[in-house]
Amino acid sequence: MATDDLMSRALSALDEVDGPMSVEVIHRLVDAGDATAPMTITEVADLLGMSPHTLRYYERVGLVTVDRDADGHRSYGTQAVRRLVFLTRMRLSGMAMRDLQHYVRLVDEGDDTVPERLDMLLEHRDTIRRQLKELTLSLAATEYKIATYGGHTGTRQTD
Template sequence: MEKALAALGEVDGPLSVEVIHKLVDAEDYDTPMGVAELADLLDVSPHTLRYYERIGLITVARDSHGARSYDADAVRRLVFLTRMRLSGMAIRDLQHYVELVDQGEITVPERLEMLLEHRDTIRRQIAELTLSLAATEYKISTYGGNTQP
């Protein structure tokens, strides 16, 4: 997450689809990655990546030694999945979403609906967190603290 936030810090203006492209394309994915390297890139544990594979969210190739080898497509999918989990999307919803993706273009309307609903949930969470931040800063100021970063 720190790498993703650092990349966002370099963006001037409102967030856009291009920001996500920047996150996905931030590293060179021509060479397959191992589980530890990808876990570090995504700021998740290797256990999380293995769990996502075990529950069917991702299919991972193996190298000649049997170690996981994540190609560019797997990395892109995992960037999406980890951001959705961070935003609170349930595992069962991610599993359903991946099933829809695997079924092809015919499921685009249902995928779109899922994402629109999730976006509304995230926006509600942001509003609630903004209110919580304001209440926290109010209390800090009542104790004489500085509310500026």
């Protein structure tokens, strides 16, 4: 299952939520039932739609800890996969690598760092909200131009 499939599942789950988005959507997205057995680097790369090179890089810069099997091959457990899902969502939303590294260091330091982690996430949420508003305005401008040229606005139908 690639990142597009994960995103489709998340967006589908959003449709099931009445009111504000719940963290339950994310919990369902990374349900441990989907990855109970350790996964190889190839399986995780396919799941997340990223290259094994990127996964090795994330490990090298300290974003994720990966166990090794008896043969010395990477073995991604549920916690590593969950962290990678989170990291890929944060990267997609524009969080800088240095901020992710700082956040992961704080997580690894324990519960005393929760207030600082919360501050980081609140600030990032504000950034995402601003980006969403900017994208909504850009979409409106695009829809206006499409209508100006006689096209149909709204959801595009594909065959």
